[in-house]
Amino acid sequence: MALGLSYRCNCGEHFKIYVPKDKVYGEAVSRAVDWQAVDAREEADGEVDDVKRVAEHTGCTFIDARKIPLLRCPQCMSEVDLVNHFRARLLGV
Numbered sequence: 452m453a454l455g456l457s458y459r460c461n462c463g464e465h466f467k468i469y470v471p472k473d474k475v476y477g478e479a480v481s482r483a484v485d486w487q488a489v490d491a492r493e494e495a496d497g498e499v500d501d502v503k504r505v506a507e508h509t510g511c512t513f514i515d516a517r518k519i520p521l522l523r524c525p526q527c528m529s530e531v532d533l534v535n536h537f538r539a540r541l542l543g544v
């Protein structure tokens with residue numbers, strides 16, 4: 452299942468973000484896994500669209516971290532580096 456991660460801005464705006472596993476796990480977890488291949492398979496299977504659908508159903512703004520690595524909240528203009536944020540959250544680094 453593709454990573455569909457929730458992010459809540461300090462101002463209360465909710466986002467649902469697709470982050471490729473290679474960006475989060477690529478160097479930190481296991482070099483034995485070809486994370487790029489995992490991402491390519493999940494993207495080809497339409498799992499990014501699934502994340503997008505979940506975002507729409509839950510009233511979140513969908514963000515594709517492949518295209519938008521630096522999120523600027525449309526409400527309060529604060530910025531967050533998504534990959535760093537989720538790496539820290541998922542890996543504790």
Ligand SMILES: [Zn+2]
Pocket residue numbers: 460461462463464524525526527528529
């Ligand atoms: Zn905000």
